[in-house]
Amino acid sequence: LAAKTAHGIAHWRPELCVGQLRLAGCNADLGLPDLKPEEAKAKGAQTMVIGVANAGGVLSPAWIDSLVAALDAGLDLASGLHGRLADIPAVAEAAARHGHLLHDVRHTDQTLPTGKGTPRSGKRLLTVGTDCSVGKKFAALAIERALRARGVDADFRATGQTGILIAGSGIAIDAVGADFIAGAVETLAPSAGKDHWDVIEGQGSLFHPSFAGVSLGLLHGAQADAFVVCHEPTRNRMRGVDVPLPSIEAVVETTIALGRLTNPQIRFVGIAVNTAALDAQAAKDRLQALSDEYGVPAVDPVAGTADAIVEELAAQGLVTLDGT
Amino acid sequence: LAAKTAHGIAHWRPELCVGQLRLAGCNADLGLPDLKPEEAKAKGAQTMVIGVANAGGVLSPAWIDSLVAALDAGLDLASGLHGRLADIPAVAEAAARHGHLLHDVRHTDQTLPTGKGTPRSGKRLLTVGTDCSVGKKFAALAIERALRARGVDADFRATGQTGILIAGSGIAIDAVGADFIAGAVETLAPSAGKDHWDVIEGQGSLFHPSFAGVSLGLLHGAQADAFVVCHEPTRNRMRGVDVPLPSIEAVVETTIALGRLTNPQIRFVGIAVNTAALDAQAAKDRLQALSDEYGVPAVDPVAGTADAIVEELAAQGLVTLDGT
Numbered sequence: 255l256a257a258k259t260a261h262g263i264a265h266w267r268p269e270l271c272v273g274q275l276r277l278a279g280c281n282a283d284l285g286l287p288d289l290k291p292e293e294a295k296a297k298g299a300q301t302m303v304i305g306v307a308n309a310g311g312v313l314s315p316a317w318i319d320s321l322v323a324a325l326d327a328g329l330d331l332a333s334g335l336h337g338r339l340a341d342i343p344a345v346a347e348a349a350a351r352h353g354h355l356l357h358d359v360r361h362t363d364q365t366l367p368t369g370k371g372t373p374r375s376g377k378r379l380l381t382v383g384t385d386c387s388v389g390k391k392f393a394a395l396a397i398e399r400a401l402r403a404r405g406v407d408a409d410f411r412a413t414g415q416t417g418i419l420i421a422g423s424g425i426a427i428d429a430v431g432a433d434f435i436a437g438a439v440e441t442l443a444p445s446a447g448k449d450h451w452d453v454i455e456g457q458g459s460l461f462h463p464s465f466a467g468v469s470l471g472l473l474h475g476a477q478a479d480a481f482v483v484c485h486e487p488t489r490n491r492m493r494g495v496d497v498p499l500p501s502i503e504a505v506v507e508t509t510i511a512l513g514r515l516t517n518p519q520i521r522f523v524g525i526a527v528n529t530a531a532l533d534a535q536a537a538k539d540r541l542q543a544l545s546d547e548y549g550v551p552a553v554d555p556v557a558g559t560a561d562a563i564v565e566e567l568a569a570q571g572l573v574t575l576d577g578t
Numbered sequence: 579l580a581a582k583t584a585h586g587i588a589h590w591r592p593e594l595c596v597g598q599l600r601l602a603g604c605n606a607d608l609g610l611p612d613l614k615p616e617e618a619k620a621k622g623a624q625t626m627v628i629g630v631a632n633a634g635g636v637l638s639p640a641w642i643d644s645l646v647a648a649l650d651a652g653l654d655l656a657s658g659l660h661g662r663l664a665d666i667p668a669v670a671e672a673a674a675r676h677g678h679l680l681h682d683v684r685h686t687d688q689t690l691p692t693g694k695g696t697p698r699s700g701k702r703l704l705t706v707g708t709d710c711s712v713g714k715k716f717a718a719l720a721i722e723r724a725l726r727a728r729g730v731d732a733d734f735r736a737t738g739q740t741g742i743l744i745a746g747s748g749i750a751i752d753a754v755g756a757d758f759i760a761g762a763v764e765t766l767a768p769s770a771g772k773d774h775w776d777v778i779e780g781q782g783s784l785f786h787p788s789f790a791g792v793s794l795g796l797l798h799g800a801q802a803d804a805f806v807v808c809h810e811p812t813r814n815r816m817r818g819v820d821v822p823l824p825s826i827e828a829v830v831e832t833t834i835a836l837g838r839l840t841n842p843q844i845r846f847v848g849i850a851v852n853t854a855a856l857d858a859q860a861a862k863d864r865l866q867a868l869s870d871e872y873g874v875p876a877v878d879p880v881a882g883t884a885d886a887i888v889e890e891l892a893a894q895g896l897v898t899l900d901g902t
Contacts, residue, residue, distance in 0.1 A: 311757070336755065371787025371819050428757040431660065433635070435756050435791040460794075463695025463840050467759040467795025474787050495695050497839070508835075515821070516787050 257282035258387060259334055260305025262416040265556075266395055272297045274305075275320060291320075291327030301330040301357070303419060307387075311336030311360065311415075311429075322348045332357040334415020336429060359418045360426040362438075369436025369475050371516045376446030377572065380478040381456040381526065382509050384500055386465065386493045388486040389556070390456040391417050393526035396555030397482065398453045400564045405576040408451040411443045413472065417455045427457055428468050435468060439475025451573070456484070460508050461500040462492050470512060477517040480572060481509055482524040482563060487540055488531040502548065521570055524563035525552040581606035582711060583658055584629025586740040589880075590719055596621045598629075599644065615644075615651030625654040625681070627743060631711075635660030635684065635739075635753075646672045656681040658739020660753060683742045684750040686762075693760025693799050695840045700770030701896065704802040705780040705850065706833050708824055710789065710817045712810040713880070714780040715741050717850035720879030721806065722777045724888045729900040732775040735767045737796065741779045751781055752792050759792060763799025775897070780808070784832050785824040786816050794836060801841040804896060805833055806848040806887060811864055812855040826872065845894055848887035849876040 264271050264284040273289030302324040313335045325348040333339050339356040340346050381390040401408035412424025430438045443452040454476050458465030483505050506522050513520040529537035544552035551562035567573045588608040597613030626648040637659045649672040657663050663680040664670050673680050705714040725732035736748025754762045767776040778800050782789030807829050830846050837844040853861035868876035875886035891897045
């Protein structure tokens, strides 16, 4: 999980990835060739991305030598951490010396408004979660893909550093000033054509004691017409804290209760489960059991597809599909 | 309301205020002498405080001449707006020229942690609201005063610019990065002696579409043992947006439901009503009606005192008062 930024980019943009650089003792493996910066440069790499995502977004001093080595080898750097690359003197000096770029995607220079809650046109789907790091970004990307495959005009809207690196744009909601969470989402997913869908990447969980404020501002700013609950079935404590996971039912009820403030029509349309830790039969049984219990499709959008969620949107009258 | 920063300082720290400076067309009046900066300096003023609080915390270009005039007259400046005084070239130049200080109290240079939700010792009371600007800061200050008057060890904890200017310290929660809302409150009101009370200034409302994320992170970080709902009875739309006010009942239920995540023992202990717009009999009737309806004291903590709320804390077994 600590390498989820790296994993997300490698999964969704494999054509852009030429290799990985791992420090001694690293247990993560993207299945990409291990390359030194100069080898990566020779293979066509332009940028080294810091692939770690930790709570608080802290940049480790142990990484600085590698960052400088990448700049020395001719690469730009990209980071999604809260700290800025340009604030590390050794990194700033090396970048200036070589004329290379430092991309701090978690920071926006945009002046953001406060949220207004005024109803806007277009449709929006938000992925929410029983915890952090349970597949909200992957689910949103899979739903965008499934909507487009059925002829629906849809855009993934990135709200976190990895999503921004995958999509090429977005706003890291967790790094904006607290007053501007909802306003940032209104800016990121503005008024659109009535049949257009923005599929908005969720953050955190309404039940996570560190980050619930971010999740609530995101829900209000999204004015979500539909939401999908994302879940990791082997997790029993919330990430980084000593708090049990909420039930999917609690997440559904609370999301509807709080989401109604800015969209009284908010609807629950599916469950996205990360079944990677289950064997094939257990995964299939789990998805079927959840679907039976909640009356909406339960899918693994990575191992499978999100098409059943698109069908559910159609069944609830939210989209019209070609040929239906 | 737009001058609530000025009003808060004048009300709670009158001994520190020598005058007011009002631009042409200003309808606010603190009842202080209108002074030019040089007159204020002659009367002992050290700092000119920007007394305006607007949504988004924007500094108007129309104020710059007055800010520079204050610096030229020998005063420091203090601001609680989101923008920094030092980022205004004319102001920065004048401050540097005279060697005067620019205090941007909405910004903290502290590195904040993410919230953990780990139970901590000491007691905490949070003021929450049916809207922004309904008296949460005044109620918290009045409750601190009432607790101290009854011999209880209590500290007001400021979470907004005006509170910080009144208390002399605090963290402007609405300006911290969204990921750090709860963590900032854990830092602001840390573990304390078991009978110590932190009285934490609330922000926004769980029902305000612009700022509910701030309010939720604040509730979770506070691990509130007790909360007081603040209300302005003549308000019927939420400030700055086209959304009706929630009922006090809805605020109580939602605060308990969401607050339980970090403090399962959270309790509703009172209602603070700003009755300034009502005549004396109507105010008295309203407070009695609310008290009867909700079964907790309803007080106007400014026109009256918050002592009934302290009595309620004692009745619920949360504090032991001298002589009881």
